[in-house]
Amino acid sequence: MKTVIQSELEKRDRSIYYLSKKLKRNKTLIYNICRGFGRATGPIREKIAAFLGLPVDELFDENGVARKS
Numbered sequence: 001m002k003t004v005i006q007s008e009l010e011k012r013d014r015s016i017y018y019l020s021k022k023l024k025r026n027k028t029l030i031y032n033i034c035r036g037f038g039r040a041t042g043p044i045r046e047k048i049a050a051f052l053g054l055p056v057d058e059l060f061d062e063n064g065v066a067r068k069s
Contacts, residue, residue, distance in 0.1 A: 016035075
């Protein structure tokens with residue numbers, strides 16, 4: 001099952017690698033966050049939400065794990 005982040009990236013024809021380059025973060029870290037395998041810190045959550053133009057609460061649960069779509 002995909003996360004909301006993955007679905008939104010697909011709608012925009014963008015990859016997790018592209019997102020990591022735009023955020024200037026390690027691609028493995030961003031990959032794990034976007035796939036729901038890792039927790040995101042507050043600042044990273046905000047940057048991903050800003051990139052996608054969506055609210056943080058729509059993308060992440062209260063623990064910082066990406067929500068499933």
